[in-house]
Amino acid sequence: MIIFKQVKDIQEYIEANKLKGQKIGFVPTMGALHPGHLSLIEAARSHSNIIVCSIFVNPTQFNDPKDFEKYPITIEQDIYLLEKAGCNVLFLPSVNEIYPAGMTATSHFELGFLETILDGKYRPGHFQGVCQVMDRLLNIIQPDNLFMGQKDYQQCMVLKMLVAKNFPSLQFFMCATQREADGLAMSSRNIRLNRDERQVAVKIAETLQFLNKNLVPGSFTDLKVRAVKMLTDNNFKVDYVEIATANTLQLTESWDGKEPMVALIAAFLGEVRLIDNLIIPA
Numbered sequence: 001m002i003i004f005k006q007v008k009d010i011q012e013y014i015e016a017n018k019l020k021g022q023k024i025g026f027v028p029t030m031g032a033l034h035p036g037h038l039s040l041i042e043a044a045r046s047h048s049n050i051i052v053c054s055i056f057v058n059p060t061q062f063n064d065p066k067d068f069e070k071y072p073i074t075i076e077q078d079i080y081l082l083e084k085a086g087c088n089v090l091f092l093p094s095v096n097e098i099y100p101a102g103m104t105a106t107s108h109f110e111l112g113f114l115e116t117i118l119d120g121k122y123r124p125g126h127f128q129g130v131c132q133v134m135d136r137l138l139n140i141i142q143p144d145n146l147f148m149g150q151k152d153y154q155q156c157m158v159l160k161m162l163v164a165k166n167f168p169s170l171q172f173f174m175c176a177t178q179r180e181a182d183g184l185a186m187s188s189r190n191i192r193l194n195r196d197e198r199q200v201a202v203k204i205a206e207t208l209q210f211l212n213k214n215l216v217p218g219s220f221t222d223l224k225v226r227a228v229k230m231l232t233d234n235n236f237k238v239d240y241v242e243i244a245t246a247n248t249l250q251l252t253e254s255w256d257g258k259e260p261m262v263a264l265i266a267a268f269l270g271e272v273r274l275i276d277n278l279i280i281p282a
């Protein structure tokens with residue numbers, strides 16, 4: 001695996017390989033890699049000659065400075081895991097390399113209602129930061145295919161929008177959420193859970209299963225109230241439990257019995273904010 005830290009070096013490498021007809025698959029991450037990330041590398045393999053992974057903890061997408069400061073960094077282990085997974089290129093830029101003109105946003109990305117619901121509502125500015133870094137990374141790497149996780153469902157919807165607008169020839173792949181044996185969605189933030197919190201954390205996945213099992217045509221407002229209670233009874237501080245249309249992420253309060261839906265949860269256990277989702281009916 002080749003490691004690049006500078007934009008000009010990786011660009012030179014990519015350009016030379018694209019001229020040779022090589023297809024570039026890109027997996028952007030913030031590091032502290034786990035099998036969920038590695039499943040994206042695996043997915044990239046069958047669609048790419050060269051798999052590029054980036055590790056960059058993007059300051060502009062953290063609305064909470066404490067969350068940014070405490071974001072886990074395990075770079076040596078990450079390099080080892082990427083090598084083992086058969087990743088070809090790791091892009092490991094500094095903040096300066098990504099934001100040479102400073103971190104103040106110079107452009108606004110039009111995301112419509114996606115920006116004001118769910119994580120957009122609870123993490124103001126988060127998706128602008130995500131778009132800022134992804135626009136920059138995609139311009140640097142110029143991939144043919146982009147692989148991202150369903151774990152961050154709203155992020156996938158936002159990225160699909162950005163890609164359609166700014167990178168129309170780029171193919172977007174949303175890859176399945178990888179889970180621990182008990183069902184907890186794998187996340188870099190899980191490292192920060194203490195033993196008791198880790199045991200309780202699975203309640204998020206269980207609550208999603210509860211929503212899946214009990215969703216029937218008609219209003220689901222009461223069902224959501226019961227789901228919130230399942231979490232608050234277990235010491236979660238809930239940001240949201242919502243059910244939206246899976247294709248457009250429109251929040252609603254009832255189901256027609258036909259349309260694919262997605263149930264989404266964000267909740268804190270202590271200081272750690274966890275998110276998860278499930279396409280329902282599953």
Ligand code: AMP
Binds near residue numbers: 150178
């Ligand atoms: P992050 O490092 O958290 O920014 O995540 C980098 C990429 O990995 C994003 O596309 C995430 O959606 C994806 N990802 C994170 N957790 C998982 C998981 N448990 N299963 C599949 N993909 C994941």
